């Protein structure tokens with residue numbers, strides 16, 4: 001169903017009066033969830049107003065990214081260089097790069113008010129573990145310096161680069177990203193974990209959207225809850241000899257089914273160019289790198 005659900009009208013109107021959101025600007029897409037969270041599409045928000053509000057609040061925004069093994073040379077420099085051109089310009093930003101080789105992190109020139117911290121992590125043997133271990137590592141970082149210095153944090157994959165403005169309009173208590181391959185699929189076809197023994201399992205009929213683990217975020221407190229839920233679920237599965245279909249992403253989808261995100265990002269915020277042109281995708285903000293599974297997943 002398109003349009004704005006009535007239960008959300010009051011909240012949206014309030015933001016509308018402050019110039020932040022206009023969900024009616026995009027009648028071609030769904031701009032509000034059934035629980036009243038905005039789904040932000042190009043045209044439904046005012047970047048300048050969001051910028052002003054963030055500056056008044058004197059925010060520090062964290063951006064975490066893992067670059068382990070070959071992903072460091074392959075993706076990190078472009079991710080950071082394009083973030084300097086598009087991510088939260090004019091705000092105070094702290095990048096957290098997690099890697100097993102701190103000395104190999106490229107020296108990217110940062111604008112004033114922006115800094116980069118490197119955190120050493122162990123290198124997992126299996127790639128699935130590299131991906132899944134992120135939840136536990138993020139949980140610890142959020143309980144330490146990152147959690148003390150940032151108000152909001154975005155957690156991203158490294159195999160992508162910024163192409164358009166990615167600003168404070170995305171911020172909220174908890175933020176989930178619509179998966180660009182799955183946003184128009186019927187719910188019964190979404191690739192949730194279906195094995196009832198897994199902590200990530202959703203029964204048929206459950207699930208709102210399929211969210212992409214390449215971008216999620218929120219307040220430090222909300223992310224502490226999210227990362228501990230997902231890390232615990234993965235640990236429980238491991239003890240039972242299970243691994244969810246899409247690893248940490250399956251557990252993230254279970255979390256957001258149980259704890260609805262306060263804001264949802266349209267697929268423009270993490271777009272796969274391999275899909276080609278779509279009328280509703282006006283301004284992609286972050287683009288996936290082409291998948292090279294055959295080369296990298298050995």
Ligand code: 2GW
Pocket residue numbers: 065066067068069070071072127128130131156157158159212213214215246247248249250296297298
């Ligand atoms: C991952 C897979 C195969 C070979 C290598 C790696 C790998 C991942 C690696 O060698 N080094 C590394 O730092 N990573 C980190 O894990 C990196 O930040 C990367 O972006 C992230 C997730 O791996 P990725 O991007 O190859 O997986 P995708 O793009 O298929 O991701 C989706 O599904 C994943 C679970 O299978 C995660 O949930 C991910 O967040 C999703 O976007």
Ligand code: MN
Pocket residue numbers: 157158159214
């Ligand atoms: Mn990825």
